[in-house]
Amino acid sequence: MDSLTQIILGAAVGEATLGRKVGNRAMLWGGIAGTLPDLDVLANAVSDPMSALAYHRAFTHSLLFAVLAAPLLGLAIHRLYGGKDGPLPGPWAYPALLMLFYAMLTAGSYAMPIEIYHIPGITLAITLAFGGIFLVVAALRWLRGFPQKIPNTSWGGWTLLAFGAIVTHPLLDCFTAYGTQFLQPLASTRITWNTISVVDPLYTLPFLALLVWARTQVQGTAKRQWLNRAGLVLSSVYLLLTVVNYFNVEGIMEDSLAEEGIEAESLVVSPSIFNNVLWSGTAREGKDVFYFSQYSLFDRERSFAPYTRIEGNHAWLAPYANDRDLRILQWFTKGYYGVMPGSGGSEGQVQVNDLRYGLLDEDPTSPSSYIFSWQVDTTVHPVRAWQAPPGDNVDMNDLFSRLWKRIKGI
Structure with a gap:
């Protein structure tokens, strides 16, 4: 975290x-x-x-x-x-x-x-x-x-x-x-x-408040020890609740995929940034076809819907699969990656997107729709990869506005 x-x-x-x-x-x-x-x-x-x-x-x-x-x-x-x-x-x-x-x-x-x-x-x-x-x-x-x-x-x-x-x-x-x-x-x-976001204020802020309160007490006193233990216990209970949420949401994802007729070989669900209410889910069908959706605990229907289909295009990089940089990307993404033309427009350059964390935009073909992405230069051998910079056209105010709206549920 x-x-x-x-x-x-x-x-x-x-x-x-x-x-x-x-x-x-x-x-x-x-x-x-x-x-x-x-x-x-x-x-x-x-x-x-x-x-x-x-x-x-x-x-x-x-x-x-x-x-x-x-x-x-x-x-x-x-x-x-x-x-x-x-x-x-x-x-x-x-x-x-x-x-x-x-x-x-x-x-x-x-x-x-x-x-x-x-x-x-x-x-x-x-x-x-x-x-x-x-x-x-x-x-x-x-x-x-x-x-x-x-x-x-x-x-x-x-x-x-x-x-x-x-x-x-x-x-x-x-x-x-x-x-x-x-x-x-x-x-x-x-x-x-996959039970808690890398930044979750509901885990951190109460823990911080109790620790600071404990710090203001006289060293070695029972009250100081009690406040410190309260922070440890409260944060641990919250962490346990995120585990309960995970298994609940994973079951909903499995039921939703069955209802949509998507025969997923594997799936991954995880909470979105700053909260444990809105969850993202990505399912893999076949070798390189992926489906992404979201579910909020405040949604009326217990269902991930609608699903966005994302083409993996893994064949584009198949000739270079044994190159060291690509092996690291495949390992890091656990196979949940998609390939698209590079955002720089250079011939032989492609973009690899980590699909486990969902989309920042509704358009899966937009290079700036992904939280983690890398540019890969296939004109050199072995191929060379580096992390892509954030997209210039990402409106952070709009992004967080849509995040808050989706958290509140459908």
């Missing part, structure tokens, strides 16, 4: 783990650890577009990363506040920890089943950002004059906090339609449970 939500979740987990022992530092480091996996976005700055696409929500979002990174982060925090537990004593602790972090991240990235370019550069950028976080916190301590009486706990305690905050990040991402590669490097499968 979005970074703000992950910071909130990490801070709440940190408070629940060590709030009574280390006070506000539990929220601080929980929030930092909770957003640590998203440092993988730095791949966009140092690698090619398809490598960055495949690397996002990959090894840094895996269970193995949480297991290996937590002790390193825990030891670094323990040392920052004057602790002496564990290995690597003395002034060389931080350089050694950074080297270990870099080696762990690089080895895990090379073990990924997907072909990623420029891995040393990607992992170096992430490691430097990881070290930069400690430099910022240390600088703030320096500005405060290095206060001596700072609550600290054992290396093991900080490791437990770091693990809890890191691992809940990809677990929450698994509930989204974008998903995460939680099993890397053992498998490249992206786990996508």
